[in-house]
Amino acid sequence: MADSSDRKAVVGNKQVIFMDFVSGFPKESSMYVTTGTVKLKLPQGCRGVLLKNLYLSCDTYMRILMKPHNGSSGDAFNPYAPGCPIYGFGVAKVLDSGHPDFRKGDLVWGITTWEEYSVITAPEILFKIQHTDQLCFFFIFLLIIGMAGMTAFIGFYEICSPKKGEYVYVSAALGAIGQLVGQFAKLTGCYVVGSAGSKEKVDLLKNKFGFDEAFNYKEEHDLNAALKRHFPEGIDIYFDNVGGKMLDAVLLNMRVHGRIAACGMISQYNADKPEGVSNLMNIVYKSVRMEGFTAMDHLQQYSKFLGTIIPYIKEGKIAYAEDIAEGLENGPSALLGLFHGRSIGKQIIVVARA
Numbered sequence: 001m002a003d004s005s006d007r008k009a010v011v012g013n014k015q016v017i018f019m020d021f022v023s024g025f026p027k028e029s030s031m032y033v034t035t036g037t038v039k040l041k042l043p044q045g046c047r048g049v050l051l052k053n054l055y056l057s058c059d060t061y062m063r064i065l066m067k068p069h070n071g072s073s074g075d076a077f078n079p080y081a082p083g084c085p086i087y088g089f090g091v092a093k094v095l096d097s098g099h100p101d102f103r104k105g106d107l108v109w110g111i112t113t114w115e116e117y118s119v120i121t122a123p124e125i126l127f128k129i130q131h132t133d134q135l136c137f138f139f140i141f142l143l144i145i146g147m148a149g150m151t152a153f154i155g156f157y158e159i160c161s162p163k164k165g166e167y168v169y170v171s172a173a174l175g176a177i178g179q180l181v182g183q184f185a186k187l188t189g190c191y192v193v194g195s196a197g198s199k200e201k202v203d204l205l206k207n208k209f210g211f212d213e214a215f216n217y218k219e220e221h222d223l224n225a226a227l228k229r230h231f232p233e234g235i236d237i238y239f240d241n242v243g244g245k246m247l248d249a250v251l252l253n254m255r256v257h258g259r260i261a262a263c264g265m266i267s268q269y270n271a272d273k274p275e276g277v278s279n280l281m282n283i284v285y286k287s288v289r290m291e292g293f294t295a296m297d298h299l300q301q302y303s304k305f306l307g308t309i310i311p312y313i314k315e316g317k318i319a320y321a322e323d324i325a326e327g328l329e330n331g332p333s334a335l336l337g338l339f340h341g342r343s344i345g346k347q348i349i350v351v352a353r354a
């Protein structure tokens with residue numbers, strides 16, 4: 001029979017539950033918020049960790065997990081299971097641990113579930129947060145030091161092999177990854193242009209993030225003409241976050257030996273039938289290298305990334321913009337906002353501050 005201390009350790013656990021597989025744009029009704037219960041102690045013998053989730057990251061790849069595997073896309077992660085909490089990157093505090101690498105009180109970032117408390121049975125996927133002395137904002141771990149930063153770092157430095165003076169174009173430039181890629185490009189001495197979906201974002205790119213130029217892609221009827229206006233001599237590096245029509249227009253504007261980092265294709269995630277790309281022959285004419293990548297495949301470079309990014313942050317060389325939604329109940333709307341350009345910078349949900 002449970003003793004009274006066991007009973008006391010059972011608390012409410014707000015959760016965001018996935019309804020069912022989605023076609024087209026997801027809606028708020030694709031998820032629902034409910035409150036279950038959780039025991040704030042791991043079962044005897046469990047080698048996992050019990051987390052109190054603090055900050056959750058909204059990411060566009062989460063849309064890919066809302067459809068069943070089709071054998072080609074998004075198969076790196078398991079799709080969401082109807083009736084279960086959705087999952088994604090987060091920052092959390094360890095409340096109980098049966099794993100030798102984690103102790104009560106540790107702060108971690110990595111994959112967690114969208115609920116107040118999560119039991120992670122394979123905590124090897126979590127990273128301990130160790131720079132809290134200098135970096136007091138934990139959401140920095142979601143934005144800069146976490147997966148967005150790793151993706152920007154690997155995509156730009158490893159995949160694009162940038163050189164000083166080159167012409168760089170970044171789409172979805174005020175997103176979590178784009179804003180960092182633009183700043184890495186400036187730190188390398190490149191000329192950088194970004195595109196985003198509103199005047200406010202364009203102004204931020206130029207005035208806060210140091211992009212040389214920026215434009216609102218939603219106001220351009222001819223993307224090829226817009227790119228020719230901003231890159232009269234062509235593009236050396238395209239960091240592609242959106243795919244689709246933008247990628248097609250970029251292909252017409254690449255320079256000889258240009259590089260394209262295929263990071264993501266936001267414009268296609270809600271399409272039941274992906275758009276075709278017609279200008280691929282330019283890759284041949286201009287000896288362009290186009291390479292897809294996932295940051296998860298480069299985790300062995302995480303300490304190299306930290307060695308670059310931590311000094312940049314301490315020296316105040318990296319600006320960032322985050323968009324905070326308070327409370328799990330606002331999570332679904334914040335997540336869906338990514339696909340309508342509502343977030344200004346990295347979209348984060350605060351579940352608890354400590």
Ligand SMILES: NC(=O)c1ccc[n+]([C@@H]2O[C@H](COP(=O)([O-])OP(=O)(O)OC[C@H]3O[C@@H](n4cnc5c(N)ncnc54)[C@H](OP(=O)(O)O)[C@@H]3O)[C@@H](O)[C@H]2O)c1
Nearest residue numbers: 172175176177196197241263264265266267293294295341
């Ligand atoms: N390869 C990897 O390892 C990896 C890892 C993480 C993410 N990714 C991918 O990287 C890309 C950027 O992610 P992120 O986290 O930086 O994004 P984010 O912060 O979530 O930003 C998303 C932004 O994309 C823009 N957008 C939405 N729909 C669009 C459309 N149809 N066409 C053009 N822009 C659109 C919106 O801004 P606007 O106002 O500008 O439209 C939105 O705010 C995504 O494709 C993501 O899937 C790749």
